[in-house]
Amino acid sequence: MKSNNKEAQYDISCYRTPDGYTSDIAVFTITSEQIKAYAPPKMVLKLMLIQRAEQDTEGNPNIEAGKWALPGGFVTPEETACTAASRELEEEAGITGIHLKQFGVYDQPGRDPRGWIISNAHYAIVPEYRLSERKASDDAADVELFPVAELNEQALAFDHKNIIQDAITHITRDLLQTTVAKQFLPETFTYSELQAVLLTVTDDKAIQNDQAFARKIKSLPFIEAVKGQKTQRTSKLPTQLYRFIDAQVKQSIYTARH
Amino acid sequence: MKSNNKEAQYDISCYRTPDGYTSDIAVFTITSEQIKAYAPPKMVLKLMLIQRAEQDTEGNPNIEAGKWALPGGFVTPEETACTAASRELEEEAGITGIHLKQFGVYDQPGRDPRGWIISNAHYAIVPEYRLSERKASDDAADVELFPVAELNEQALAFDHKNIIQDAITHITRDLLQTTVAKQFLPETFTYSELQAVLLTVTDDKAIQNDQAFARKIKSLPFIEAVKGQKTQRTSKLPTQLYRFIDAQVKQSIYTARH
DNA sequence: CCTTTTAATTAACAATATGTTAAATGTTAA
């Protein structure tokens, strides 16, 4: 490095600037199917995609028409990509106040045929009932939820296949290594409901095992039993409710069991 | 969401575009001090910063002059921010082939007085001996290594204080939850060397405990003992060497011990 | 040559956690 610090030499006017800065959002939800009364639900992790129109507003053939894509849009200079993502979700789907997390930037040259466009990607977690509200109030012919296991079969716009793959990797890791599972659950939940959420992204034997998991949940430092509160959502036998408490989790692979 | 897909309506020419896209790099190294012969080293995690020049190349007062900053520079349309980071490291420090990881985007309006500039931030891990090479071959008056514990005392340019804080958070988590510690170590290493690396970012009692850690390393699925290979780097008693093996680690906080 | 020093290694044991199997509990529904 020269002692004449390189950055000092930059004159921003000499550099080419990007043609656009966009914010894309992978909206995840978990749909839970009540197989029968008084039993734990079967949960499936799904991703919301929109289908690109055949024509743009001027009637010209649209780019990447007909393909499925992540919702998103351009970021303005007055906002961050995260704010933009939040705004788009509200404008397009009326969804507010949900969990959003930035997970990657996509800037591969040529990724967007319209020019040098940088995409800042986020994932969002929307509880199922928030999506139902939206669907009821809106014509949603071009919006669909895809189980994450079936995403490989879809034709996806731009480099969204990559982005989605990364989104799934990130939400999977975050569900298992942080307490975001909270975002998919009601304020208080049973052990089997939490278990069902985790099983949407893992086949870990220790999580599949009912007895072991029900015993383990009682000793987790970031979850507490809600004293005296029970529910019959998942069983005829009134079942203990739990809630997440604020406690930072820092687990090391060097001390964990394997 | 309207059935007339919103994204289709975008005409990129109507939108304001960013004034620049930069790549910043938090270069971490661990310096190891040999307290005495035949003993484990004392390791400290340090961050490389550059001091911004007082004047630019035209002799005008430089923006954020004298403050310490992360190395970085503008990204061109022909490269990704990660490629740019790699290029800058090579151009400025002659360092090639090192571990680089993207960890955040900084796009808060007003973060850079020069305009709407989006920074894509990465961290890099450089083994100590690579930095010594650089220092020897270069005038490095404006480059310094700061122990991460002492970074709060420095005046930092732009929003680099935030970026650095996030970089430390990320490298800490990655050191404990992935096998990147490998990047700080030689191909084969003793249990106490790995332990010293981890102790630069954690005070976990289970990692501090010598006997427990030496016993534990033998059962980790992503580390193997190198049969018949020993060293006297850290002890008079010839000590077993280990190496990382490729094995994906997916640890869950719901099954780990706490 | 003997002694001291020291990191690494091994041993041993109590305490804790897990995997597994089995039984008990409440409640619903037939």
Place this chain on the structure above:
DNA sequence: TTAACATTTAACATATTGTTAATTAAAAGG
């Protein structure tokens, strides 16, 4: 009344961890 069933509790063998102590191998100094 009985069958069904998710949950809860119990029990026990097995595995892991925390802790303390002893052993090992080589270096260094007399």
